[in-house]
Amino acid sequence: MVIEKPFFTVEQLQNRVRELADRISADYEGKNLLAVGILKGAFMFYSDIVRMINVPLSVDFIIASSYLKTSTTGEVKVYYDIREDIRDKDVLLIEDIIDSGITLNYIRERVLARGPRSLKICAFLDKKEKRVVEVPIDYVGFEIPNEYVVGYGLDYDNKFRNLPYISIFKKTK
Ligand code: IMP
Ligand code: MG
Secondary structure, three states: OEEEEEEEOHHHHHHHHHHHHHHHHHHOOOOOEEEEEEEOOOHHHHHHHHHHOOOOEEEEEEEEEEEEOOEEEEEEEEEEOOOOOOOOOEEEEEEEEEOOOHHHHHHHHHHHOOOOOEEEEEEEEEOHHHOOOOOOOOEEEEEOOOOOEEEOOEOEOOEOOOOOOEEEEEOOO
């Protein structure tokens, strides 16, 4: 297994998170923002961005996964769901990366079925080339090529999530 040099450095990540947070703060002024982190992958991005958003917000999480090693299974399993009543909330889903779109599409429909006042999506990384299901993304950190990346919350086999930067991961035989 090889972890390559940073693809995005800590400084690049932080600058981009700041820009997204500023846009979100402007867009959600006076609203009833519920920031929902999709775990586990989004934990680091989530904790960074909520600290930089300067409008009042509530926090909640969804624990879901669709991934087995490095291939999408196409199935999404939810282990923990939003506990709040979301009918009067402006829900913002915060995700680490969108790849096929299967996970976010599933979660989006599940949340919409509960009738939030509004629903938007913020994904830090977007692997556009791999999209199978179209999902409307309102805030994107970076578009990236079709490479497997780890760090800043993203894992391979539940490892490397604690790297403070994002690197390309290569599996060696
Ligand atoms: P999707 O359902 O194919 O869009 O996959 C989204 C989920 O797969 C993300 O929430 C990640 O947890 C995981 N994932 C997709 N690409 C990567 C990657 O390059 N590194 C680590 N996890 C990934
Ligand atoms: Mg994820």
